[in-house]
Amino acid sequence: MDFNISSAELLKGISDVSKAIPAKTTLTILENFLFVLKGDQLEITASDQELTLRTIITVDSSVEDGSMAVPARQMLDLFKALPDQPVNIRTTSESSFECKWSNGNSELPYFPAADFPEIKGTGSEAISISMSAEKLLSGISNTLYATADDEMRPAMTGIFFDITPESTTLVASDAHKLVCYTTTDVQAPQAASFILAKKPANVLKSIVSKDDGEVQVSFDNSTVVFTFGATMLVGRLIVGKFPRYRDVIPQNNSNILRIDRAQLLNTVRRVAVCANKASNHIKFDLKPGQVEITAQDLGFAIAAYEKLDCDYNGAELSIGFKSSFIIDILGNIDCETIVLKFGDSRRAVLIVPSEEEVDTEKVCGILMPVMVS
Numbered sequence: 001m002d003f004n005i006s007s008a009e010l011l012k013g014i015s016d017v018s019k020a021i022p023a024k025t026t027l028t029i030l031e032n033f034l035f036v037l038k039g040d041q042l043e044i045t046a047s048d049q050e051l052t053l054r055t056i057i058t059v060d061s062s063v064e065d066g067s068m069a070v071p072a073r074q075m076l077d078l079f080k081a082l083p084d085q086p087v088n089i090r091t092t093s094e095s096s097f098e099c100k101w102s103n104g105n106s107e108l109p110y111f112p113a114a115d116f117p118e119i120k121g122t123g124s125e126a127i128s129i130s131m132s133a134e135k136l137l138s139g140i141s142n143t144l145y146a147t148a149d150d151e152m153r154p155a156m157t158g159i160f161f162d163i164t165p166e167s168t169t170l171v172a173s174d175a176h177k178l179v180c181y182t183t184t185d186v187q188a189p190q191a192a193s194f195i196l197a198k199k200p201a202n203v204l205k206s207i208v209s210k211d212d213g214e215v216q217v218s219f220d221n222s223t224v225v226f227t228f229g230a231t232m233l234v235g236r237l238i239v240g241k242f243p244r245y246r247d248v249i250p251q252n253n254s255n256i257l258r259i260d261r262a263q264l265l266n267t268v269r270r271v272a273v274c275a276n277k278a279s280n281h282i283k284f285d286l287k288p289g290q291v292e293i294t295a296q297d298l299g300f301a302i303a304a305y306e307k308l309d310c311d312y313n314g315a316e317l318s319i320g321f322k323s324s325f326i327i328d329i330l331g332n333i334d335c336e337t338i339v340l341k342f343g344d345s346r347r348a349v350l351i352v353p354s355e356e357e358v359d360t361e362k363v364c365g366i367l368m369p370v371m372v373s
Contacts, residue, residue: 001066255314320372
């Protein structure tokens with residue numbers, strides 16, 4: 001293998017895929033990037049066998065094709081320290097290669113490409129859809145925070161993609177809160193679904209850009225492949241049945257609170273400072289035109305309350321929440337005016353943006369109340 005490339009271009013390529021390098025592994029070959037050079041195209045792959053990232057970059061010139069597995073940590077450290085300049089990379093023996101720049105060089109070991117595990121994509125029965133990068137980013141950002149950490153319920157530790165001929169809904173829940181993001185811009189000829197694990201969802205959120213245009217999504221029973229620009233992400237899906245989320249979305253909550261989202265969020269944050277640290281419980285007392293939010297910790301003899309003028313139409317109601325959960329939802333729904341729809345003190349509350357701010361996508365949060373004195 002022998003080629004010339006800009007150090008900045010190579011750094012971008014290896015940085016993009018480095019998120020798939022495992023922190024710890026018993027399979028040492030996975031601590032390497034796989035380089036495959038064909039003509040002027042350099043394919044770079046990293047994998048932890050659950051998540052694989054692959055990107056293709058164009059080299060300035062190619063002398064000899066080839067493939068090798070190169071040490072990830074040393075390559076990242078080296079090219080982060082190099083200013084942008086042309087670099088020549090070539091194998092010098094059966095086990096080492098040279099990185100040569102204007103006034104220096106580095107000799108590093110490499111390993112046979114054949115030792116790198118085969119990366120399997122989707123099978124012949126895979127379903128494919130196209131999704132704009134902007135919608136994918138928005139969907140993941142609006143739901144990822146609501147995923148569960150309970151390994152006893154693996155299906156709830158990821159984001160559920162519910163795809164129909166009319167729309168696509170991304171759903172996440174930890175049993176205390178549930179968040180749905182629906183867009184009518186993404187459709188499929190037939191109903192299909194999959195559960196995307198938290199790690200590939202986090203990686204997608206960090207590497208996909210709104211400028212990437214369309215993202216091609218292909219999935220079967222065990223694997224999903226996202227392709228955007230020159231980059232491909234292959235992830236192993238969570239196998240399991242996601243709860244029937246539509247059944248828990250309140251349909252007849254008639255007590256309606258309409259309020260400025262930022263104002264309510266900041267009030268909850270202030271009052272929650274005095275909530276019991278173990279429970280984080282706060283209470284909403286609702287009356288026509290007013291909401292009072294209170295918290296107290298009797299053990300430390302601290303308490304806080306704040307009254308807000310608001311547009312509330314409904315019966316007088318007292319209801320408790322875990323403050324961190326409502327902060328999560330209010331902090332992640334992007335709108336100016338928020339609408340909370342209550343049933344009674346024991347029923348889930350539906351949280352949505354005001355109708356005026358709903359366009360081709362719809363976000364809703366569902367939060368279970370808690371008992372407070």
